[in-house]
Amino acid sequence: MTMRIGVVTFPGSLDDGDAARAARIAGAEAVRLWHGDPDLHGVDAVVLPGGFSYGDYLRCGAIARFAPVMETIVDAARGGLPVLGICNGFQVLCEAHLLPGALTRNQHLHFRNRDQWLKVEATNTAWTNGFTPGQEILIPVKNGEGCYVADPATLDKLEAEGRVIARYIKGNPNGSQRDIAGITNEAGNVVGIMPHPEHAVEALTGPSLDGLGFFTSVLRALAGSSAGGQLAGGQQ
Amino acid sequence: MARVVVDVMLKPEILDPQGQAVANALPRLGVTDVSSVRIGRRIEIEFDGEPDLDRAREIADKLLANPVIEDYQVRVVAAAEVA
Numbered sequence A: 001m002t003m004r005i006g007v008v009t010f011p012g013s014l015d016d017g018d019a020a021r022a023a024r025i026a027g028a029e030a031v032r033l034w035h036g037d038p039d040l041h042g043v044d045a046v047v048l049p050g051g052f053s054y055g056d057y058l059r060c061g062a063i064a065r066f067a068p069v070m071e072t073i074v075d076a077a078r079g080g081l082p083v084l085g086i087c088n089g090f091q092v093l094c095e096a097h098l099l100p101g102a103l104t105r106n107q108h109l110h111f112r113n114r115d116q117w118l119k120v121e122a123t124n125t126a127w128t129n130g131f132t133p134g135q136e137i138l139i140p141v142k143n144g145e146g147c148y149v150a151d152p153a154t155l156d157k158l159e160a161e162g163r164v165i166a167r168y169i170k171g172n173p174n175g176s177q178r179d180i181a182g183i184t185n186e187a188g189n190v191v192g193i194m195p196h197p198e199h200a201v202e203a204l205t206g207p208s209l210d211g212l213g214f215f216t217s218v219l220r221a222l223a224g225s226s227a228g229g230q231l232a233g234g235q236q
Numbered sequence B: 001m002a003r004v005v006v007d008v009m010l011k012p013e014i015l016d017p018q019g020q021a022v023a024n025a026l027p028r029l030g031v032t033d034v035s036s037v038r039i040g041r042r043i044e045i046e047f048d049g050e051p052d053l054d055r056a057r058e059i060a061d062k063l064l065a066n067p068v069i070e071d072y073q074v075r076v077v078a079a080a081e082v083a
Helices: A016-026 A068-078 A088-095 A152-160 A212-226 B017-029 B053-064
Strands: A004-009 A029-034 A045-048 A083-086 A102-104 A112-120 A136-143 A147-149 A164-168 A180-184 A190-193 B002-010 B041-047 B070-077
Touching: A004 A016, A016 A029, A016 A212, A045 A068, A045 A088, A068 A083, A083 A088, A088 A102, A088 A190, A112 A180, A147 A180, A152 A180, A164 A190, B002 B053, B041 B053, B053 B070
Parallel strands: A004 A029, A004 A045, A045 A083, A083 A190
Antiparallel strands: A102 A147, A112 A136, A112 A164, A164 A180, A180 A190, B002 B041, B002 B070
16 A cells, blocks of 8 residues: 655745655655644655745744644654654754754854765664665755754763764754754654755755655655554654 | 733853854944844733733743743833833
């Protein structure tokens, strides 16, 4: 059976089309979800795409957190639904307290738009199980508020529990603490990442095909869980 | 008029690049005796009736500020102070 990956559109989402396309290229059915509709329409996983939800007025992701669809997604994520937040989606996940920490203005204040090397670290999550630990991947980064911050205790906890899923290498584009590019929750089903894997899924439009691994990973995790196993890295 | 002012500031330990950029620009104005600038946000909330500080605090905590990185202060502004 074809897995269904939901992609949320908030007012101001930019990369929802690309995220849906990446899901299709990975072999899933992409289901468009609307911010004002709390129904998840039976999807097997959800992507919160990049962009500027609600114009990023107030603070990135702060208003999206209270969208009707998010109330449902927060509950479902706590119940084990795989959720991937990319860029603005990562900001929304932090504001929704599904992931710790916060994303702040890039330290140099400049918007950064470039192809970025990452080192994948945690491969026991729903969205990264297709990578090998230490694998270096190239995917685009484009953000103005991508600097990951958390208090030292939280950072130590993330490191100790192996919850940093990817780190910037060959340059840190925004000043993120400890070069963190992406993290996961304790159960491994919720992942936030600042760079854009959905922009690196085919040779014509991306610098590599490395981003596809996130979308094929979740299909593998879902296939595993429907076969009676638990989500990769999951404790549900 | 029942107005509550919420002041939101980045926590002291969080780098404020915007404030830093302003501080770095001050010497161009001939200002050389400022060691630090921090930039925050002032939000004014008007209640229909009596100002409700508890509700204002809840609004600030849930929406106006991100307590992970920001501190906030909530206070009622006297009618005479309202511009």
